[in-house]
Amino acid sequence: MTLRLYNTLTRAKDVFTPIDPKAVRMYVCGPTVYDYAHIGNARPIIVFDVLFRLLRHLYGADHVTYVRNITDIDDKINARAKEEGVPIGDLTSRTTRQFHQDIAALNVLEPTHEPRATGTIPEIVALIEMLVAKGHAYEAEGHVLFDVPSMKDYGKLSRRPLDDMIAGARIDVAPYKRGEMDFVLWKPSTPDLPGWDSPWGRGRPGWHIECSAMSWKHLGETFDIHGGGIDLIFPHHENEVAQSRCAFGLKVMANIWMHNGFLQIDGQKMSKSLGNFLTINEVLNDWPGEVVRFNMLRTHYRQPIDWTVKGLEESTRILDGFYNTAASRLTEDVRIAAPVLEALCDDLNTPRAIAELHALDRPNFQMELGATLNALGFTGRHVEEKAAKIDEHKVNELIAARIAARAAKNWAESDRLRAAIDALGVVVMDNKDGTTSWEVKS
Ligand SMILES: Nc1ncnc2c1ncn2[C@@H]1O[C@H](COP(=O)(O)OP(=O)(O)OP(=O)(O)O)[C@@H](O)[C@H]1O
């Protein structure tokens, strides 16, 4: 099946043709670890997990490499550690652990590699040296800067008019910059801040060069897909492209650039800086991870999502309905029903894929529905967890007592027992053939 993906670089839905179908390669910008991740940060995690699963399905699980990094050097990290009075390493490892714990509940597969910026310093330094040697970067007062005018087609990804970019950059132009648009590759560190020895003295990398180095290390000079949120197009991704292309003298860094839209609250981007955020952790206190995942996928990844309780309630209802139909088929098989696959291959059209799941939500399709839900990362785990907590022995005892009460026409007692059974999280069904059965309440 042909996979088409919307490419920010061409502003069109392009046919996806991997450079090497035996080694499909994708890089997604991961979190900067200084605080709990918010539910907006969960969007790229979930969206690109679906793409990872789809690529594995199309090319074989062993033929897809997915890299999602951890940014563990950043001024925001340094500032937060200082504020809390804790060592930087403690803050980043604690936040990384929390991040892993939170996203595990969202049923996302682990990426193939999860490099940290601090583990990629030799590659970062090597890349900057290449840029200096080729005349695309220069040293000034302990800083190394990328020389933007040295790249003729800078700005191709974001297509922002050069005047706008210059106006934006002009706000705070450091005196050591030759051009307003030039950006930092390496900067000096003071003794109280993390730093590494380099040809330019003890210092630390800028944010953009970290991703160029990590993708190079794990995926090579050119790869297939690069992803992240729409806010990263400029300047982060534009600058990654500039660094990687100029270092290696190539026409492309990644063939397809994908960007998810914002998750919003009251029509505004959820963000740490605006303070209108809900952490993944808080949301998971109230809602099962699979419901959060489902709610995220009901909107196409390029559209904005408004995050509401009403949406989560609807998602709960729909997902539980699917689980009821698929019942025990959920963990048996992993297959994607053809109409669902077709929807996903159309630029990851998850709302259409969900409409196709509704079409499978009927008798005789349990197998297909269950297998497809599984393939999309829905295993009914929270339903199973609920079931595991139910005391079956107690339920059976109460049901037997209720059958006896009904036989004795003691309706009051029968009603009381039904309520007691209900309180255990179970629904009793009096079947037409006179038998009684029960199931876990959804
Ligand atoms: N509201 C949002 N909706 C969708 N994606 C988001 C949202 N906010 C951030 N992202 C994405 O989450 C990933 C990690 O973001 P990052 O760690 O840079 O912090 P941030 O949350 O964007 O910071 P801030 O919230 O202060 O703007 C990026 O891919 C980013 O595009």
Ligand SMILES: [Zn+2]
């Ligand atoms: Zn990045």
